[in-house]
Amino acid sequence: xxxxxxxxxxxxxxxxxxxxxxxxxxxxxxxxxxxxxxxxxxxxxxxxxxxxxxxxxxxxxxxxxxxxxxxxxxxxxxxxxxxxxxxxxxxxxxxxxxxxxxxxxxxxxxxxxxxxxxx
Amino acid sequence: xxxxxxxxxxxxxxxxxxxxxxxxxxxxxxxxxxxxxxxxxxxxxxxxxxxxxxxxxxxxxxxxxxxxxxxxxxxxxxxxxxxxxxxxxxxxxxxxxxxxxxxxxxxxxxxxxxxxxxxxxxxxxxxxxxxxxxxxxxxxxxxxxxx
Numbered sequence: 001x002x003x004x005x006x007x008x009x010x011x012x013x014x015x016x017x018x019x020x021x022x023x024x025x026x027x028x029x030x031x032x033x034x035x036x037x038x039x040x041x042x043x044x045x046x047x048x049x050x051x052x053x054x055x056x057x058x059x060x061x062x063x064x065x066x067x068x069x070x071x072x073x074x075x076x077x078x079x080x081x082x083x084x085x086x087x088x089x090x091x092x093x094x095x096x097x098x099x100x101x102x103x104x105x106x107x108x109x110x111x112x113x114x115x116x117x118x119x
Numbered sequence: 120x121x122x123x124x125x126x127x128x129x130x131x132x133x134x135x136x137x138x139x140x141x142x143x144x145x146x147x148x149x150x151x152x153x154x155x156x157x158x159x160x161x162x163x164x165x166x167x168x169x170x171x172x173x174x175x176x177x178x179x180x181x182x183x184x185x186x187x188x189x190x191x192x193x194x195x196x197x198x199x200x201x202x203x204x205x206x207x208x209x210x211x212x213x214x215x216x217x218x219x220x221x222x223x224x225x226x227x228x229x230x231x232x233x234x235x236x237x238x239x240x241x242x243x244x245x246x247x248x249x250x251x252x253x254x255x256x257x258x259x260x261x262x263x264x265x266x
Contacts, residue, residue: 030149030177064177065236069236
């Protein structure tokens with residue numbers, strides 16, 4: 001599988017909603033495919049840094065610390081330009097990892113995409 | 120590549136122990152954590168606990184691959200799981216350079232790194248964690264009570 005195809009599998013095509021960009025991540029993310037996640041998300045930011053990036057994680061049943069590190073990197077890039085990263089529709093296992101890492105208060109978490117877009 | 124051996128106790132349908140011999144390829148992480156989660160659930164561990172176990176094993180293996188083997192994907196790792204006194208005991212054996220967990224700096228949450236977060240998960244989610252330095256590698260032993 002090419003990297004391009006992998007990126008397309010893991011992260012949906014981003015949609016623009018006003019000043020926000022909305023994208024969805026699909027599937028388990030661990031050390032094997034977190035580089036694909038990083039490439040896909042930095043690719044989105046490379047086109048234009050949005051005021052807000054909303055990542056829907058409803059279809060992510062599992063992620064490990066390498067995926068969390070990618071999210072932290074994206075968060076920091078956005079913050080440097082005054083932007084924000086919002087995570088929506090987290091499954092319990094993913095939310096639990098963020099809580100263990102004490103990152104649940106650093107990311108902005110939302111139940112739905114609409115809530116994330118309104119925050 | 121994953122080679123597995125299941126040891127069955129007398130008259131028991133679920134394995135009494137599992138041994139997985141894998142290459143240090145991140146592509147193997149998913150199957151290993153699923154096999155260990157299945158073993159723990161068969162032993163009576165609630166799903167929340169087996170999920171935690173799977174996460175910790177993933178993080179421990181990722182640390183071996185990244186830090187021990189420097190990202191090489193063809194080095195050996197042996198993972199075992201067995202039941203002892205109402206607890207699941209996991210061992211992870213590698214033949215990598217020695218790893219000193221105490222040398223990993225405690226990171227601030229905002230600049231968390233995978234290695235540091237992995238150790239944090241081990242400490243928080245397991246009942247016992249023991250690193251043993253061997254002459255030719257490391258042996259990590261982790262214990263989590265079934266209930």
